[in-house]
Amino acid sequence: MDSLTQIVLGASVGEAVLGRKAGNKAMLYGAIAGTIPDFDVFASHFTDTVTALAIHRGFTHSILFSILFAPVFGWLVSRYETYKNFKGWSWLFFWAFLTHPILDAHTTWGTQLFWPLDLRLAFKTIFVIDPIYTLPFLVFLILVLFQKRTSKQRRLYNTLGLTISTIYLGLTFLLKGLAFTKFENALQNQNITFKQIDTRPSPLNTVLWSANIETKKEYLLANYSFFDTQSITFDAYPKHHDLLGDLANNDTVKRMIAISEGWYTIIKKDGDLYYNDLRFGLLSLEPGSQAFVFQYKIEVDDFGRVTFIEQAKDKRDAKKLMTDLWLRAKGN
Structure with missing residues (x-):
């Protein structure tokens, strides 16, 4: 998905994991974590086109990457932030890293979630930019920013953002199935x-x-x-x-x-x-x-x-x- 969507998703995941304890800092680091997997695009500056295409959405979009690097970033942040819990920060980075490729798996390009296995998941149910997915999510995230760290409203708004976006993502599978049936029937009718x-x-x-x-x-x-x-x-x-x-x-x-x-x-x-x-x-x-x-x-x-x-x-x-x-x- 586009960078804005991944920032919104990462921030919301950060809030869900650590918002009550770290406040807006959880959203900030969640947003940062939501963009890190896409750093693989810089490979195009150092290698040929085909290799860069093979690398894109590969290792950095895998479960293995989330497992290996979440503790690294968690340790770095816990060293200088007021909230010092290494485990909490590690969980934040893990889920922000992991939800990024899971969302990307719904696009046409897909992701190598199970890297190093040569298997690219591409459900092709949503375009890389979809305002219907992103904008409501963004609105709820902005509402979260204006609530106190321990406010029930804060948690409600964030939960609504995550829930509505996820329901829409699930709905796209139904829409894809309906469209597929229409194409299939048209081919059969035209012999x-x-x-x-x-x-x-x-x-x-x-x-x-x-x-x-x-x-x-x-x-x-x-x-x-x-x-x-x-x-x-x-x-x-x-x-x-x-x-x-x-x-x-x-x-x-x-x-x-x-x-x-x-x-x-x-x-x-x-x-x-x-x-x-x-x-x-x-x-x-x-x-x-x-x-x-x-x-x-x-x-x-x-x-x-x-x-x-x-x-x-x-x-x-x-x-x-x-x-x-x-x-x-x-x-x-």
């Missing part, structure tokens, strides 16, 4: 034979859902809003995996395919190959658009080493997409 379906919410909401459908030679992309009155339409994107040629046996390419969970297409443009990660969809709702959120140019040096270069995104596409998504969410 489309498919191998698998992958669904996810569109940006900033859980009303409009997107789907990737794999067939033998192509992928189908589609959108569905709970306010739709017309049939679902599917746009076809040829896989063109054969364009990789011998590169398909390259270790870097194999890693990239594994990261994308096999959801990718290859296009050839001006003699160059481009890798499109389908998991995050397009920056456009126009049929046949090639404006993928994550597109990489494949470069091969004289020594046969492969590099993936992420292509820059056009800000105008993103702005237009927000308007188009709002209109599309209201139904077709």
Whole structure:
């Protein structure tokens, strides 16, 4: 999830664990702890694109990280804070560290919660930024700040924030299931034979859902809003995996395919190959658009080493997409 959401969650968890004893300091350190797992993004400055993608939401988003580093941070804080309880601070950091990847596991990218096992949990039930999840949570957290440390109202507001956000998170599984059924029924009604379906919410909401459908030679992309009155339409994107040629046996390419969970297409443009990660969809709702959120140019040096270069995104596409998504969410 976005940084603001993780700060709010971390602060609320800090309050729940240690608020009565440490007051607003518990919220402060909970907020800090809620951002620490995302420090793995700095790996992109020191390594290649594929390795950075593999590292992201890996070790720092694992149970093991929470177990190992919670006591370290707990000890550091207990050394200079007025409240000296090492165990209390350690528990605060543990739960703030752990709830971060648990929340991230609900997004499309997912997390390696059980690192070092090569297993990425990605429930794909909520977009990385969702105001319906974050804003009510934030409001209750602000109300907490204005209450005395031992106030019953303080605990009530924090509990309400945690409860409402968690109920909404649970509701997204139901919404995902309903959307999946709609896509599946549409495919059957249109006599489309498919191998698998992958669904996810569109940006900033859980009303409009997107789907990737794999067939033998192509992928189908589609959108569905709970306010739709017309049939679902599917746009076809040829896989063109054969364009990789011998590169398909390259270790870097194999890693990239594994990261994308096999959801990718290859296009050839001006003699160059481009890798499109389908998991995050397009920056456009126009049929046949090639404006993928994550597109990489494949470069091969004289020594046969492969590099993936992420292509820059056009800000105008993103702005237009927000308007188009709002209109599309209201139904077709």
